[in-house]
Amino acid sequence: MSQSDTENVGRRSKINPPVFFISAALIIVLVAFSSIFPELADRKFKALQQGIFTNASWFYVLAVALILLSVTYLGLSRYGNIRLGPDHAQPDFSYVSWFAMLFSAGMGIGLMFFGVSEPVMHYLNPPVGTPETVEAAKQAMRLTFFHWGLHAWAIYAIVGLILAFFSYRHGLPLTLRSALYPIIGNRIYGPIGHAVDIFAVIGTVFGVATSLGYGVLQVNAGLNHLFGVPINETMQVILIVVITGLATLSVVSGLDKGIRILSELNLGLAVLLLLLVMILGPTVLILKSFVENTGGYLSEIVSKTFNLYAYEPKSSNWLGGWTLLYWGWWLSWSPFVGMFIARVSRGRTIREFVTGVLFVPAGFTLLWMTVFGNTAINLIMNKGAKDLATTVQTDVSLALFNFLEHFPFSTVLSCIAMAMVVVFFVTSADSGAMVVDTLASGGSDQTPVWQRIFWAGMMGAVAIALLLAGGLGALQTVTIASALPFSAILLVSIYGLLKALRIDAYKQDSQQMTTIAPTAARNPISWQRRLRNIAYFPKRSQVKRFVSEVVHPAMLLVEAELAKQNTVSAIDDTAEDRIRFEVDFGDDLNFVYEVRLRAYIQPAFALAGLSDEERDDEQKYYRGEVHLREGGQDYDLMGWNQEQIIHDILDQYEKHLHFLHLVR
Numbered sequence: 001m002s003q004s005d006t007e008n009v010g011r012r013s014k015i016n017p018p019v020f021f022i023s024a025a026l027i028i029v030l031v032a033f034s035s036i037f038p039e040l041a042d043r044k045f046k047a048l049q050q051g052i053f054t055n056a057s058w059f060y061v062l063a064v065a066l067i068l069l070s071v072t073y074l075g076l077s078r079y080g081n082i083r084l085g086p087d088h089a090q091p092d093f094s095y096v097s098w099f100a101m102l103f104s105a106g107m108g109i110g111l112m113f114f115g116v117s118e119p120v121m122h123y124l125n126p127p128v129g130t131p132e133t134v135e136a137a138k139q140a141m142r143l144t145f146f147h148w149g150l151h152a153w154a155i156y157a158i159v160g161l162i163l164a165f166f167s168y169r170h171g172l173p174l175t176l177r178s179a180l181y182p183i184i185g186n187r188i189y190g191p192i193g194h195a196v197d198i199f200a201v202i203g204t205v206f207g208v209a210t211s212l213g214y215g216v217l218q219v220n221a222g223l224n225h226l227f228g229v230p231i232n233e234t235m236q237v238i239l240i241v242v243i244t245g246l247a248t249l250s251v252v253s254g255l256d257k258g259i260r261i262l263s264e265l266n267l268g269l270a271v272l273l274l275l276l277v278m279i280l281g282p283t284v285l286i287l288k289s290f291v292e293n294t295g296g297y298l299s300e301i302v303s304k305t306f307n308l309y310a311y312e313p314k315s316s317n318w319l320g321g322w323t324l325l326y327w328g329w330w331l332s333w334s335p336f337v338g339m340f341i342a343r344v345s346r347g348r349t350i351r352e353f354v355t356g357v358l359f360v361p362a363g364f365t366l367l368w369m370t371v372f373g374n375t376a377i378n379l380i381m382n383k384g385a386k387d388l389a390t391t392v393q394t395d396v397s398l399a400l401f402n403f404l405e406h407f408p409f410s411t412v413l414s415c416i417a418m419a420m421v422v423v424f425f426v427t428s429a430d431s432g433a434m435v436v437d438t439l440a441s442g443g444s445d446q447t448p449v450w451q452r453i454f455w456a457g458m459m460g461a462v463a464i465a466l467l468l469a470g471g472l473g474a475l476q477t478v479t480i481a482s483a484l485p486f487s488a489i490l491l492v493s494i495y496g497l498l499k500a501l502r503i504d505a506y507k508q509d510s511q512q513m514t515t516i517a518p519t520a521a522r523n524p525i526s527w528q529r530r531l532r533n534i535a536y537f538p539k540r541s542q543v544k545r546f547v548s549e550v551v552h553p554a555m556l557l558v559e560a561e562l563a564k565q566n567t568v569s570a571i572d573d574t575a576e577d578r579i580r581f582e583v584d585f586g587d588d589l590n591f592v593y594e595v596r597l598r599a600y601i602q603p604a605f606a607l608a609g610l611s612d613e614e615r616d617d618e619q620k621y622y623r624g625e626v627h628l629r630e631g632g633q634d635y636d637l638m639g640w641n642q643e644q645i646i647h648d649i650l651d652q653y654e655k656h657l658h659f660l661h662l663v664r
Contacts, residue, residue, distance in 0.1 A: 016440060034474045046474075053324050056484055071161070075353075084161075085169060091346070100266065103267055105263075112417065122140035126143075138292075141293045150359075156337045158338070159339070163179060167342065168346045177194075179496070197440075210472050213464075213466055215421070216239040216463075240463050243425050248452070248453055262430070540622045551637065555593075592628060
């Protein structure tokens with residue numbers, strides 16, 4: 001598929017009708033069924049989920065293990081140097097902003113909900129062994145690390161990596177269908193592609209809506225605990241409306257403003273609360289526990305990854321209620337989170353991406369679980385905080401606030417926690433609305449405001465309808481059950497990614513192939529003229545004239561010679577700042593050679609002796625840089641003659657033919 005074809009796809013209508021309308025209709029039907037018959041829906045969907053867990057638990061465990069191995073391999077292999085975008089691409093966001101958005105969209109709210117409660121639940125009721133012992137405490141932290149560590153982030157990372165690679169490196173739409181391109185080719189633009197995107201839209205809407213519905217229960221409980229706000233459906237509906245309204249404002253303002261700013265606020269509040277609990281709590285115990293927990297987690301990661309409790313039938317029920325539930329939840333959320341991660345990761349290398357998405361967030365998550373989990377277990381074991389154990393067993397939504405009551409300045413800590421919960425929900429809702437809007441518009445990120453408002457409002461409306469009708473549990477169950485078919489699609493997509501990366505690596509090898517003779521030797525120039533070319537800082541008009549008078553005629557000569565060999569090629573000079581030469585290879589990858597005008601700031605020595613006004617006029621200079629399909633090659637043609645440019649085109653053409661030879 002040529003780049004021009006891809007660009008035509010990208011310029012289609014802002015709405016992809018099959019995805020937009022079918023998704024909306026199916027969401028309404030499923031919400032209506034779950035609202036009108038909540039008990040029947042809950043029973044049917046739970047039976048479906050239980051059947052999947054009973055008969056396909058081995059597949060879930062194997063799939064997640066393969067995903068973790070694949071992500072680790074990609075980060076450490078030679079493919080790690082490949083950039084998610086053209087070779088010249090630079091990241092859109094700083095490391096801090098990037099990590100803040102990964103953290104907030106990935107699982108920020110889950111840490112607030114389960115940071116205290118899950119370690120305590122495992123401590124009070126371990127899968128094996130005696131409850132409320134030192135060994136139970138160690139096991140509780142290792143299990144919590146296992147559920148929230150590398151496996152969860154690997155699932156998000158692989159989806160994000162697949163989408164970012166095919167979208168930014170190969171110009172495909174930033175939607176889930178692009179993951180299947182190496183397998184089914186251009187058929188991703190047909191019914192199969194529509195079905196995959198519809199699946200992703202429904203999963204994202206239901207995932208965010210059920211999370212929003214359950215989340216307001218924690219917000220309501222926290223407000224009641226802090227300020228005596230009543231706990232009832234009216235208050236919960238008001239909270240959903242407020243959170244949805246804030247999310248709508250955020251998503252309308254765009255990724256670089258609303259979502260980025262809220263994510264950075266989230267990260268700042270999280271670090272503040274984490275440090276306060278560490279300082280006010282048992283600091284030395286927390287640090288020692290973190291080191292020991294990490295060692296225990298890493299030493300058991302292989303055995304726990306493949307442990308299905310096949311020889312311990314009683315514990316297998318625990319597996320279905322915990323590990324498989326988590327694997328299903330991470331998989332069902334991965335289209336949403338993975339696509340969001342892809343959206344904010346353009347310009348990173350694969351190695352940088354894997355490090356940033358897999359290891360950094362996982363490390364922060366495990367530190368968070370140690371600070372809150374170990375401190376909570378210590379309060380129950382050694383400080384007699386039986387009330388905390390009772391709260392965890394009776395009302396998980398209050399566990400965090402009860403936990404903070406055991407610290408000095410508990411009201412301040414609880415207010416910070418309350419603000420974090422609200423902002424986390426807003427960022428989940430706004431990033432979810434942005435992802436669904438992108439999916440329903442064929443991958444476009446320049447959509448009308450009304451579309452973003454529609455999807456943000458849809459999520460809020462679904463959450464309210466299910467909260468009032470009691471259908472939240474049913475839709476959460478069917479969302480998790482949808483992870484089974486998606487995990488199969490994901491494994492096929494990983495194979496397609498590896499296949500495409502292998503071709504990309506061959507392309508890089510061919511680019512490094514030594515040519516027959518250096519370009520300068522083919523048409524030598526005096527060293528004085530060469531020095532003048534090096535020290536020359538031309539204006540835009542001068543580079544445009546060079547492209548028109550030298551580059552374009554050189555391309556015409558190559559085009560004419562190829563035509564004598566019955567090879568189809570074309571020159572496109574319609575763009576203002578570039579000229580493009582493309583050779584058509586049919587089903588194989590086309591050869592593309594572009595010369596683009598790029599602006600740069602002149603070095604200080606070139607501006608010496610100029611007035612401030614003259615500096616403003618003269619500070620920019622332009623280069624005529626060569627770009628291939630893979631991106632900019634960082635060398636300038638300005639000052640070359642026609643013969644040298646023709647030989648450069650042929651050098652790159654020869655390398656492309658060598659690449660096609662390698663992959664055949």
